[in-house]
Amino acid sequence: MSQDPTTDDLELDIDELQTKLARVREEVGRRLVGQQRVLDDLLACVLADGNALLESNPGLAKTLTVRTLANVTDLDFSRVQNTPDLMPSDITGTEIIREGEGGSRDFVFEQGPIFANVVLADEINRATPKTQAALLEAMEEGQVTAAGETHALPDPFFVMATQNPIEQEGTYRLPEAQMDRFLLKILVDYPSLDEELAVVDRYTGRVDEAIPVEQVLSREELLDAQTLTREVPIADDIRERAVELVRETREADHIEYGASPRASMALVVTAKARALIEGRAYVSEDDIERMAKPVLRHRVVVDFRAERDGMTPDDAVDELL
Structure with a gap:
């Protein structure tokens, strides 16, 4: 990278x-x-x-x-x-034998x-x-x-x-x-x-070709955008709330497995991204609440009693919020 x-x-x-x-x-x-x-x-x-x-x-x-x-x-x-x-090499690629000049044969990596x-x-x-x-x-x-x-x-x-x-x-x-x-x-x-x-x-209706779209961001601009996203300021109390929310997933009675610190980082950085998408240059508490479910729903596992009662990971996040 x-x-x-x-x-x-x-x-x-x-x-x-x-x-x-x-x-x-x-x-x-x-x-x-x-x-x-x-x-x-x-x-x-x-x-x-x-x-x-x-x-x-x-x-x-x-x-x-x-x-x-x-x-x-x-x-x-x-x-x-x-x-x-499907084999792993079907995704990543594999080495193939390619003939060169003079009958030579070399192994060449064919990208997947x-x-x-x-x-x-x-x-x-x-x-x-x-x-x-x-x-x-x-x-x-x-x-x-x-x-x-x-x-x-x-x-x-x-x-x-x-x-x-x-x-x-x-x-x-x-x-x-x-x-x-x-x-x-x-x-x-x-x-x-x-x-x-x-x-x-x-x-x-009658469609002669795919609906055209215009390129808006170049790759270089997208890389710049990723850097700018991490520069978006976030208040200490909002950052602490994000971390506390993730930590609470490890302590709640109805959650068998909680989220790791990777979830805390994901919640903060995606909240910064949402702020930019919404036209703001700062993170609000609403950004944390909006991104909580997409960040946490696949990182928490509710216990069998809560699952028996119909509770989903989204329900568990709602309760913590």
């Missing part, structure tokens, strides 16, 4: 960034109807330089959303369809689909644990190791994974260690009646 620039080296300032973020939301909206909350969470994830897990039933435009966001931010996009027979800025790992829970583990190093370190050699991934790099919550046949549960690698878990809900009517109107 490249070294972060200092604030003085940045071509963007906060006002200009907020203007561009508003345009990003507008451009993605040319293809996407509704789902503004999902888009804002994905934007926060990108600004915070993290990975996202999107959970929903099929047909709710997860692929379209991620692909369009990549188009608008000038990022290379790659899609991996996970299946039980992981070598993109935005990798959509579709139905990640259909891949075997061995293949899921192949994503761990990439998600955490921004690199892959093959045949004893380490290969750096593009910068910036994001894994946007999807999973279906209701279909469990032929799936493999993601281990907690991998779930914690995701900065946010984003739930994608069904559209409202008006939104669904708009989708039908937009995509059932």
Whole structure:
């Protein structure tokens, strides 16, 4: 990964960034109807330089959303369809023999689909644990190791994974260690009646080509935006509330496993990102409350009694808030 620039080296300032973020939301909206909350969470994830897990039933435009966001931010996009027979090398790449001049043969590393800025790992829970583990190093370190050699991934790099919550046949549960690698878990809900009517109107008429969108942020500007995000000030009492909220997940009676300090960092940095998206240059208490569920819902496990009573991780976070 490249070294972060200092604030003085940045071509963007906060006002200009907020203007561009508003345009990003507008451009993605040319293809996407509704789902503004999902888009804002994905934007926060990108600004915070993290990975996202999107959970929903099929047909709710997860692929379209991620692909369009990549188009608008000038990022290379790659899609991996996970299946039980997918091998780790199918994702990371493998060494192949290539013939050179004079009949010589050399081993050459052939890059897999992981070598993109935005990798959509579709139905990640259909891949075997061995293949899921192949994503761990990439998600955490921004690199892959093959045949004893380490290969750096593009910068910036994001894994946007999807999973279906209701279909469990032929799936493999993601281990907690991998779930914690995701900065946010984003739930994608069904559209409202008006939104669904708009989708039908937009995509059932005569469509000669995909709806065009304009590139708003370059890769360099996006890297600057990630640096600016971490520069957003946060008051001591709001930072303390974020940390206390995470710590309370480890002490609540109805939570079997609480969140680690990684969740505290995720909550603060995504709150900073949300502040920028909302047009502010400071973090409010509302930012902490808004990002609490996406940050914590996949990092806490309610005990069997609470689960028996119908409590979800979101309910547990609500109670703590």
